[in-house]
Amino acid sequence: MFVLARQIAASIPAGLGRVVSGLGQSQALVHLIGKLRRLYLVTFRRRYVRRQIALRAGLCRQCGRCCALCFTCPALATDRSCLIYGKWRPRSCVAFPIDRRDLDDVRLTGGACGYYFPDAQDDQQTAPPEQPEPAESR
Ligand code: SF4
Ligand code: SF4
DSSP, X not given: OHHHHHHHHHHHHXXXXXHHHHTTOOHHHHHHHHHHHHHHHHHHOHXXXXXXXXXXXXXXXXXXXXXXXXXXXXXXXXXXXXXTTTTTOOHHHHTOOOSHHHHHHHHTTTOOOSEEOTTOTTOGGGSOXXXXXXXXXX
């Protein structure tokens, strides 16, 4: 029963998010689903979260976009710093982004997270552009 509940909870948010996006429904609803998904993952799928964080590359640009998904977090300061950083910051914030669905959530706001997942097979659009090879000196 517990396993089934986990599977349902894991599959519904992603699937529903895609359906909702496809129907052109509210961005806030997609972001709410993302919040619930992350809450579920950091609570019940900690191994997955650890693995994803190990795979993750890039850096936080401190754009604050992940703090304004669905609603603007009351702990977000005007300079885009987190007022509770290092104190009570929720695990879902500490772990963000967990996977490319979180990157998609940020992209939906018109921004781009500084992190990416280089090993994701379908993650071409989130990886930073490749640098051109330096020209050989002759
Ligand atoms: S969206 Fe990404 S880059 Fe921006 S603050 Fe959040 S984690 Fe950092
Ligand atoms: S608690 Fe901090 S890191 Fe989390 S959403 Fe709010 S401002 Fe952002």
